[in-house]
Amino acid sequence: MAENTYSSVTETIFSDLNHSNFSVNFSTPPIIFVCGGPMIQVAASVRERVFAYFAKDTTSNITDHLIAAEDFKDYFKDGAYDDLMEFEDDIASISTLVVIFLESAGSLVELGLFCNRIELKDRLIVFVPAEELEAKEDNEPAYSSFIYLGAIQSLKRRNDTSVMIYPWANTESITYDELEFVVSDIKDKLGKVKKTDKFDVKNSGHMSYLIHDIIRLCEPIKLSEIEMALICLEIDYPTRNITKCLYLLEKFKLVSPYEYSGSKYYYVNDESLSKIKFGKSRKGKVLDAPNLKMEIRSSFNPVFMKTEDEKEIEIAKKRFNALKRIVQIRKANDKSI
Template sequence: MSITIKNEKFDDVIIDEFGTLSFYNFTISLTPHKIFICGGETDTGQLIPQSLRERILSHIDVNENDELASSFVMAETFKDYFRENTYTDLFCFEDDIAKLSTLIIICLESPGSLVELGMFSNISDPKKILIFAPDEHVQAEDSFIYLGPLSYLKRKDKDSVHIFPWPNPNDANYADLPLVIDCIKNRLGTASKKTGFSVNNPAHVAFVIHDIIYIFYPIKDYEIQLALLSMEIEIDEMDLKRLLYLLQSMSMIGKKKYSNITFFYSLEDKKRVGFGKDKNDRIKEYKAMRLRAVQSFVLSEDESSKKRKLALKAITQMKGGE
């Protein structure tokens, strides 16, 4: 007996698969963590780390598991946020970072970090922020920084600010570093691991976008928008562009250009959204959705499907042939 495999169009599969989902049933997984860290220079090329931020990252990289080490996102990653009007509003940019991050660490050791302190001091969830401040700047408790943003944050959450003696850039030994690392781990230990989906939270929408890409890669931007609209999640082109940039900068997705097309793919090995039951009271299986998506272009010989197949081959090779 022969088995007939249905030949479907990629767009039709997107509409059919995501159209049965109800975002009211979604839950968001907040792990793996994303830790946004600001502070002094890193990768200085010196044998001795020259900033507290560099010492934190060096210690984590050598002494902790790969998942924690890969959770850190540098503030410099977002230096081109204004390019092509991806973000025209700095406050919107900072708010999106805060919502998508598990934790925001600011080491007060550079002019840029002082700016970041001012930007993030009004964060809606104070448990998401962790400030390391040098005691020589705040020990008198009459400095502008202490009386201003730091005092404000400490009133909201006493564990948001920690004051330490600052490392000597000429001394490889920094006895306080283990306590600094413990502060980070303790903060992460109190972080929520799951939450209900809110269509008004851009970070939650970003996580849904990640999972659309995770299931249907290689996928184009308008196809991602089609999937969102199929779930009745309305998003315009500029908002989609903004959230795709955010996911890229957070090392959650990548993009591959093939011919005249830009395809997106996931850099994470874990889905971020629990779909729950669909409108037919059934649980959606990711693997079944993925299989149907791949079959739709592997079995087709039109130009678009050929490009998608070759893009998938290139992406698979980049990801180590998985």
């Protein structure tokens, strides 16, 4: 039951939506999750060379969208995650493209984790060292033949652009003749990635993007209110999973928290960015996001409030003041870019 006008308006809106009509936008902005060898020093791995290449590449802004698991050293913060594999699995789900360089024990684990994910079959590219597929001696099988015959072959059958084999870089040399081809393969794969997916409530990446758009429509919004929006959509999603989604969205700079008077609100960093196409409502209408957003904001604007309940007026004023500050923060961030 709605506690105030804001809750009543948002619950009415989401109760009329049907998540089976939703679709997900993966292309803007792209998130490229890159797994592989160490990156501590120059030429330490092919992955390090690729990051360094894109950092100097003036023809694209891909460097801004490259993500390594090491970027999330606090993934266990606030109890968001306690399992590294679960964490990496969720990053893959939210990513536009997953790139694996088979050059470390960890990357082999990641290959095993991702290779059987059907939803990743067109969003996964694996780079394999040619040397690992060659026999060490005439009577000795290739060191990694079990990988090639298993996961790698399975990937190639599903999508022949998912596996690329190259001679590997020498860590004692800065030069790597194949680097330009590796980079080109990544760009080509990114360009061919399917731009949209049908929404799947079981996909954590899809749920993260849905939560992003709930925030976009209803900001500033509290965690409990996000939960209620999902309930109205008839989606049963535990609080802990919502917290994980919020952690990832914050790390990818898609949403931010703002605390005001003991409450933590969430808002989107870019109001123009939409990740979900809601499709037709249960009443057969297409969602008019700008008008609905205006309706939601009017519900806690003191100028338009009709209630005389002092507690509700106080809550609305706090939310309204939080929004004014959020607008200022966004403007300041836009100027600094």
